[in-house]
Amino acid sequence: MLDNNSFAFICELLEDQAGIAIEADQDQFVACRLLPVAQKHRFDSLEPMITQLRTRNDRHLIQEVIESLVTHETSFFRDAHYFDELTERILPRLIARQAPERRLSIWCAACSTGQEAYSVAMILREQFAQHLNDWHIELLATDLSEISLQQARSGCYTDVEVRRGLTPARLTQHFRQDGDGWQIDDRLKRMVHFQQLNLTAVWPPFPTMDLILLRNVLVYMNPATREKILTRMQRVLHPEGRLILGSSESSGIPDARFATVRPGMK
Numbered sequence: 001m002l003d004n005n006s007f008a009f010i011c012e013l014l015e016d017q018a019g020i021a022i023e024a025d026q027d028q029f030v031a032c033r034l035l036p037v038a039q040k041h042r043f044d045s046l047e048p049m050i051t052q053l054r055t056r057n058d059r060h061l062i063q064e065v066i067e068s069l070v071t072h073e074t075s076f077f078r079d080a081h082y083f084d085e086l087t088e089r090i091l092p093r094l095i096a097r098q099a100p101e102r103r104l105s106i107w108c109a110a111c112s113t114g115q116e117a118y119s120v121a122m123i124l125r126e127q128f129a130q131h132l133n134d135w136h137i138e139l140l141a142t143d144l145s146e147i148s149l150q151q152a153r154s155g156c157y158t159d160v161e162v163r164r165g166l167t168p169a170r171l172t173q174h175f176r177q178d179g180d181g182w183q184i185d186d187r188l189k190r191m192v193h194f195q196q197l198n199l200t201a202v203w204p205p206f207p208t209m210d211l212i213l214l215r216n217v218l219v220y221m222n223p224a225t226r227e228k229i230l231t232r233m234q235r236v237l238h239p240e241g242r243l244i245l246g247s248s249e250s251s252g253i254p255d256a257r258f259a260t261v262r263p264g265m266k
């Protein structure tokens with residue numbers, strides 16, 4: 001469905017625009033993901049769409065192609081032991097350290113459709129609401145994908161999505177049923193600020209972050225891109241802050257603030 005040149009072009013485009021590396025044997029996968037985009041734009045096949053991508057700087061089409069190829073997989077409280085570690089150790093320490101300033105800045109970089117950021121917001125409300133009363137809490141959540149961010153901002157999730165990772169008690173406490181789906185509580189929605197950000201592009205100025213969740217995105221990138229992003233993260237992170245990577249990721253950078261959380265860690 002995709003000739004070698006077109007496949008190579010798409011791989012370069014994705015690497016160039018999003019830092020995502022595609023394996024040499026993923027041509028079928030790429031073709032399957034691109035086909036709905038081509039159909040939506042009424043191209044007869046993939047090749048004319050790829051010609052358009054090559055010859056015109058069509059930002060909308062490029063963005064749609066990129067979004068169709070990146071993995072948006074996420075869920076509430078994904079890898080639950082991370083959230084146990086956040087609740088039991090990481091957040092209490094950060095809150096104790098920040099008590100004089102009464103200010104806490106958290107960044108979920110690559111937040112997909114918002115479940116990760118809302119999981120952090122739920123923990124803050126459930127466990128730390130009293131401590132954090134009249135604190136300035138900044139919970140920033142960014143992603144490359146505008147489509148994912150639209151859902152994140154809406155706070156609307158399907159039945160299947162809320163059943164992945166939420167206990168019945170949390171569902172009752174933080175959501176209300178809305179037709180076939182579920183709507184997150186407005187107070188949680190107001191806690192999170194969603195913003196489009198490509199981690200490989202220029203970043204706007206950020207406040208110093210006490211905690212950064214950078215989970216399950218570097219795994220799709222090549223080592224040079226990972227290192228570049230992590231080096232920039234080092235500058236944004238508080239000298240005693242924590243950056244949390246996904247369970248199959250490691251930084252390769254000797255920085256005590258970077259962590260992969262393993263089940264049962266103390």
Ligand SMILES: C[S@@+](CC[C@H](N)C(=O)[O-])C[C@H]1O[C@@H](n2cnc3c(N)ncnc32)[C@H](O)[C@@H]1O
Nearest residue numbers: 018072073074110112144145198199215216217
């Ligand atoms: C697999 S999801 C991970 C979501 C969440 N962090 C989690 O662990 O459940 C990866 C997300 O990274 C985003 N992403 C990929 N490349 C990116 C980039 N260069 N800049 C920002 N976000 C990116 C994708 O749009 C996708 O939503």
